Amino acid sequence: MVAAIPWADMAGVTLLRHDSDNPATAACSNARVIDIDADQYAADEGPCLEAARTNQIVSVRIDEVATRWPNFASAAAAIGVTSYLSAPLAVDSGHAGSLNLYGFDCEGFSDVDEVLVKMFVTSVEAAVWNSRHAAEARTEADGLREAMKTRGTIEQAKGILIAVRGISPEVAFAVLAEQSQRENVRVAVLAARVVNSAVSKAVGSH
Structure with a gap:
């Protein structure tokens, strides 16, 4: 410019x-x-x-x-x-x-300079808009990927509770949700702990 x-x-x-x-x-x-x-x-x-x-x-x-x-x-x-x-x-x-x-x-x-600056402004605004929305898109994609990982862990934990306690999927999730509130930890963190504990027990039994 x-x-x-x-x-x-x-x-x-x-x-x-x-x-x-x-x-x-x-x-x-x-x-x-x-x-x-x-x-x-x-x-x-x-x-x-x-x-x-x-x-x-x-x-x-x-x-x-x-x-x-x-x-x-x-x-x-x-x-x-x-x-x-x-x-x-x-x-x-x-x-x-x-x-x-x-x-x-x-x-x-001059007035000509002002016109030229207005043209550059349009280009800069487009660049800023594209940059910000690209960053937002990346953040959203990262969030979705993390959510998918979290959901998979929760489903695994539910499956373990269903198998161990003989309960329904709905009750299994309710058990996780109740314990997360009681311990003040996220359901995903608690689910990961359940899965890791089950894996450790399975490995130790061999």
Whole structure:
């Protein structure tokens, strides 16, 4: 993106949770972006935060910073950035974000630059969405696999109780559930213990 927009020297992505006061820089093209963003987070104001919170594009020159964000102004003056352009990112229901450009030697980003940033925002949003849903899918798959393993162990434990006590499957599960509550352990943990105990006895009897 920095290569595509002539006056952009650095770029970064800010993410913040709607229920948190702790924004973070999720990605950047240069380590100095982290320092610039950190000054905005410390002041609780600045272009990246305003874009994320208002869902509006923010484009300012250094001479406007003192008026708009006085707490950030002193830090901004020492940074050397002369122009800021931040565009809001739609992440998910729990997060807001912004795509941020910083320029050292320009007199302000143009309307064309804003259009280009909007195009990049669409690509970034799609990438973030795909990444998050891929992670959710992996988590769900892991959960299903674990559930399948757990169910198999519980069924084995039920089978052992049925064989040893001569009870029905329903009663066998009720026995496991009652004992898990009494001992305050998960049914799956108790079932694994029953299975392991039966295996140990079977091995010891040979």
